[in-house]
Amino acid sequence: MARYLVTGGCGFIGSHLIERLLAAGHEVRVLDDLSTGKRENLPAAVPVTVGDVADAGAVEAAMAGPDGEGVDGCFHLAAVASVDRSREAWLETHHANLSGTIAVFDAARRAARRADAGGGPVPVVYASSAAVYGDNPAMPLTEDAATRPLSAYGADKLGCELHARVADIVHGVPTTGFRFFNVYGPRQDPKSPYSGVISIFAGRIVRGEPITINGDGQQVRDFIFVKDLVRYLTAAMDNPRSGAPVFNVCTGRPTSVNRLAEVLAELSGRPLDRRQGPERPGDIRVSIGDPSRLVAAFGMSCETPLEVGLRETLAWL
Ligand code: NAD
Ligand code: UD2
Known part of the structure; x- marks a missing residue:
């Protein structure tokens, strides 16, 4: 102990x-x-x-x-x-x-x-x-x-x-x-505008509210559970x-913000009301990590598939 x-x-x-x-x-x-x-x-x-x-x-x-x-x-x-x-x-x-x-x-x-x-x-x-x-x-x-x-x-x-x-x-x-x-995952605040994109989108989609995509939505992230x-x-x-x-x-797997919104709508069985907003100043376009050093040092990878983690996140809401 x-x-x-x-x-x-x-x-x-x-x-x-x-x-x-x-x-x-x-x-x-x-x-x-x-x-x-x-x-x-x-x-x-x-x-x-x-x-x-x-x-x-x-x-x-x-x-x-x-x-x-x-x-x-x-x-x-x-x-x-x-x-x-x-x-x-x-x-x-x-x-x-x-x-x-x-x-x-x-x-x-x-x-x-x-x-x-x-x-x-x-x-x-x-x-x-x-x-x-x-x-x-x-x-x-x-x-x-x-x-x-x-x-x-x-x-x-x-x-x-x-x-x-x-x-x-x-x-x-x-x-x-x-x-x-x-x-991302359960307990990430879905109500705060400063929260992560998954919790913001998930919360709004489940409540039947529109989501705002900053810019063209083609920006890519590496989401970890x-x-x-x-x-x-x-x-x-x-x-x-x-x-x-x-x-x-990181997982090394890319997901665009547009794709994320679509998957969340599919998994929650709700329609997607998507609005386009201005690009966020200082927003990174592509962020994908190479997990090789992590896996070599710790002998384990970030294995939870995005859809599995998203289901658990939606279930918590
Ligand atoms: P969070 O906002 O849920 O947690 C941060 C915690 O720190 C909160 O409980 C907050 O009340 C507390 N805190 C903030 N300022 C403080 C201060 N001055 N004194 C004492 N407590 C203070 O965010 P999180 O997502 O759980 O982030 C945890 C850590 O991981 C942070 O260092 C964050 O920068 C880092 N991080 C998060 C992400 C992500 O995607 N969520 C990505 C990269 C790094
Ligand atoms: C996240 C973390 C930050 C950090 C970084 C690592 C949060 C809140 N921030 O920043 O702590 O360490 O990852 O790279 O978890 N977006 C929309 N609409 C919205 C909200 C976001 O389109 O309503 C976009 C946003 O413009 C960005 C992407 O979604 O392109 C991800 O945004 P974010 O705020 O979740 O995360 P990021 O990558 O800025």
């Missing part, structure tokens, strides 16, 4: 990660400002501190715990996950997305692990993003592809990876970063690596 801090644990991905950690018998506590996350995403028994991940004192206290017993590792997921929001609120999202990550690494280097867990700085597994690649046209994207972010969000996630190197090399904090491609993703987070924590590695989390 290990004890973990999960920042952003009340959010979509965090709540699935915590479900998995609890099922494996681990103890979990959470730091979350509840800006997009919801307390009810987690069992009532999970302790949640409401606070800002960019507040160094709050992160240090969360890592120490109420009795100063510390943690065996930290999963850092707290961030403003919306590319659109990072355009509107540049500096505010930068605080959460980059300063927040530095606050986590900084606390991890001070908070020694329990001696019976090996001592040393606390390992951190954190969320980066495919947004670091920006408009790089080299498809599918390997981890060695050039990073050319098109958004403040992507730039800050790249900054997280650079600071992860500092955490590792200068401060001895083991870190593993995951460049998530487009994640959340339950596939969280297995990598726990596997990385079980086996901390040196050298601040980063891994794509």
Whole structure:
């Protein structure tokens, strides 16, 4: 049994990660400002501190715990996950997305692990993003592809990876970063305009409302089911690596936004009322990852077929 801090644990991905950690018998506590996350995403028994991940004192206290017993590792997921929001609120999202990550690494280097867990700085597994690649046209994207972010969000996630190197090399904090491609599944908020396209489309189609396609709808994404993703987070924590590695989390399979809308309408048995809106500024045209490094390192792939994951998502709504 290990004890973990999960920042952003009340959010979509965090709540699935915590479900998995609890099922494996681990103890979990959470730091979350509840800006997009919801307390009810987690069992009532999970302790949640409401606070800002960019507040160094709050992160240090969360890592120490109420009795100063510390943690065996930290999963850092707290961030403003919306590319659109990072355009509107540049500096505010930068605080959460980059300063927040530095606050986590900084606390991890001070908070020694329990001696019976090996001592040393606390390992951190954190969320980066495919947004670091920006408009790089080299498809599918390997981890060695050039990073050319098109958004403040992507730039800050790249900054997280650079600071992860500092955490590792200068401060001895083991870190593993995951460049998530487009994640979907139950508990992704269908009502927020800043949510992922699958939850927005699914929610609107099921409610009989029109959907808006930004631009021509030919933009392509690599969608991954959340339950596939969280297995990598726990596997990385079980086996901390040196050298601040980063891994794509992706399927390698392309789906256009138009096709996605059609499949969702088919699966839900509802008519598709599709409107065309303006192209989103800074929208990436094609985003497809190469999962080879991920599969080689962890021995498993993101195997849930899109239709299976979409059915489960629709059933949750
Ligand atoms: P989410 O919005 O559901 O979860 C983020 C959580 O962080 C929320 O609970 C929110 O309340 C919390 N949070 C935000 N700002 C905070 C702050 N300043 N202090 C403390 N808590 C704060 O989004 P998600 O999809 O679960 O994203 C989790 C992580 O994965 C994020 O780091 C995100 O950037 C990353 N990511 C997500 C996707 C995706 O497709 N969903 C893709 C790539 C990367
Ligand atoms: C997602 C993640 C982001 C990130 C990135 C990785 C969310 C909210 N964002 O950004 O965290 O790390 O993936 O590459 O999950 N669209 C429409 N109509 C809508 C909503 C979206 O056409 O109502 C389009 C949008 O213009 C884009 C595509 O759908 O072309 C995907 O948009 P998104 O916001 O779900 O995800 P993305 O790729 O911007």
